Amino acid sequence: MIVMVGGILMMVQYFIPHQYSQAVFNSYTEWAPIVGAFALILGVGSLTRVHSHKIRRKAKNWQYSWAVLLPLFGMPVFALLLPQSLAGGMEEPSIFHFLFMHIQVPIQSTMFSLLAFYIASAAFRAFRAKSALATVLLLAAVIVMLGQVPIGEVFGRWLPETGLWILRYPNLAAKRAIMLGVGFGILATNLKIIFGVERNWLGGAGK
Amino acid sequence: MLNLDRRWIFLAIGVVSIIPFLVGIGMPISTTAEVESIFDYVNGLDKNDAIFISFDYAPGTQAENTPMGVAVMRHAFYNDVPVFITSYFPLGHGMAIEGLNYVTNPAVPGFYQRVSFEEWAVFREAGITDKDELVIAWENDGNVLPEGAMGWVFEGRDFAMLGYAPLFHLVILGMTASIEAQYPQDIYENQLYEMPMLREHKSLREISLALTTAGSSACRSWIVYGREKVGLPVAFGVTAVMATDYFPYIQSGQIIGQMGGLRGAAEYEVLLAENGITASTDKAFRGMDVQSAAHMLIILLIIMGNIAFFAGGFHKKTAMKGRG
Numbered sequence: 327m328i329v330m331v332g333g334i335l336m337m338v339q340y341f342i343p344h345q346y347s348q349a350v351f352n353s354y355t356e357w358a359p360i361v362g363a364f365a366l367i368l369g370v371g372s373l374t375r376v377h378s379h380k381i382r383r384k385a386k387n388w389q390y391s392w393a394v395l396l397p398l399f400g401m402p403v404f405a406l407l408l409p410q411s412l413a414g415g416m417e418e419p420s421i422f423h424f425l426f427m428h429i430q431v432p433i434q435s436t437m438f439s440l441l442a443f444y445i446a447s448a449a450f451r452a453f454r455a456k457s458a459l460a461t462v463l464l465l466a467a468v469i470v471m472l473g474q475v476p477i478g479e480v481f482g483r484w485l486p487e488t489g490l491w492i493l494r495y496p497n498l499a500a501k502r503a504i505m506l507g508v509g510f511g512i513l514a515t516n517l518k519i520i521f522g523v524e525r526n527w528l529g530g531a532g533k
Numbered sequence: 534m535l536n537l538d539r540r541w542i543f544l545a546i547g548v549v550s551i552i553p554f555l556v557g558i559g560m561p562i563s564t565t566a567e568v569e570s571i572f573d574y575v576n577g578l579d580k581n582d583a584i585f586i587s588f589d590y591a592p593g594t595q596a597e598n599t600p601m602g603v604a605v606m607r608h609a610f611y612n613d614v615p616v617f618i619t620s621y622f623p624l625g626h627g628m629a630i631e632g633l634n635y636v637t638n639p640a641v642p643g644f645y646q647r648v649s650f651e652e653w654a655v656f657r658e659a660g661i662t663d664k665d666e667l668v669i670a671w672e673n674d675g676n677v678l679p680e681g682a683m684g685w686v687f688e689g690r691d692f693a694m695l696g697y698a699p700l701f702h703l704v705i706l707g708m709t710a711s712i713e714a715q716y717p718q719d720i721y722e723n724q725l726y727e728m729p730m731l732r733e734h735k736s737l738r739e740i741s742l743a744l745t746t747a748g749s750s751a752c753r754s755w756i757v758y759g760r761e762k763v764g765l766p767v768a769f770g771v772t773a774v775m776a777t778d779y780f781p782y783i784q785s786g787q788i789i790g791q792m793g794g795l796r797g798a799a800e801y802e803v804l805l806a807e808n809g810i811t812a813s814t815d816k817a818f819r820g821m822d823v824q825s826a827a828h829m830l831i832i833l834l835i836i837m838g839n840i841a842f843f844a845g846g847f848h849k850k851t852a853m854k855g856r857g
Contacts, residue, residue, distance in 0.1 A: 355707030
């Protein structure tokens, strides 16, 4: 009922430029992030319960649960509770800033950088001109790849221009078709949720 | 050859990624209409406008996304356009701070000298908030622009670091009515209502551009909740793998333009340098040499893989297996 009323209300207010409608909208947009922030408490509570349970039971790879829990509680302590005289806070120089810049940033950057190595390996092993469609895909990929980098222009202006043409026309047409399909799907799912036809998101799988 | 140990491929990619950084080839980069349109739009703004630059990505894609935010921030500062800095994700908050710190770092060539909100409080209380008048008053007070600096940037006049807020798509929606309602303070606990740039631009309706530098589909929220709700002009700076997804938004006119991957950032750097806004190009331009080498190697590997596949007769075996 709450979802139905809330959903219909927000849909309707979008089309009514009246001060009462605007007041509802303003209240919602001020309250929603506050309510949403409480989901953080649920998330932290759930994560803590799962991992503390694993540690207590000495379940498989339980040591890694410490790697989750220590930063989970350590980072807020460093940022919010530790006084600035002891390198607290979030600004440089602080322990929080140091850990973010020298552990989290390199870890995430490294993970993303690994893609280059695996893409190269996969290109060698899997990118085959096995059929006419696969050959078209391969040629398009090579043209776009070369067209996107400065060295592509060494082969002539036609190469980057052809790469851009592929992106601007065939790619655009395919993407638009996919987006329209996804958009209609989202619309249908939202209406089903608002009118109570779809209830799986509540948990219990339709019970 | 198909049995080539993949560690050789990893080694080759490692080598071609490192050598161009050390050698510094500096191959010329031509600019595309998608990036030129953002540059021209920002170039047409002045101190009476204001823009948002949102760092909507995690550190994983910082190599591509950070140079985009940095380049547009430099462009805005050069034209005295106030910049609100936000983030869609908690990790992007740190990226936003690093982006601003880079532009205002005295060790980086072409930096902007940062003046904190407290430092110019006396001038603000005296009613001096116009940028030109403020610079004159500030320098008459004995402050000297450091050597190599491109200009002064006053916190609250030229930039406001708003940072991350939870459920950011709702924050965008809320900012269509009031920026201050969503961000009563900046991340340094300065009150937004005291900031001249907020007094002149109270909601997204009064903002001239939102640039979202994104490593995920978060950038779409600026279209859905900003562009479609109040007509906010939006520009994208997205990773190369995502760039193909957003060409429909360019054609439909929902976004002004798009910087796609490191190439997009490098193009913006080239435009800044060609127009005298920066003395030279920066990290993205240097990174393009690495991309050139890596792309050439990957294409070489594809060719080698196909030669080995067909020369070895594997395609016939696969076809026979398929018939069997």
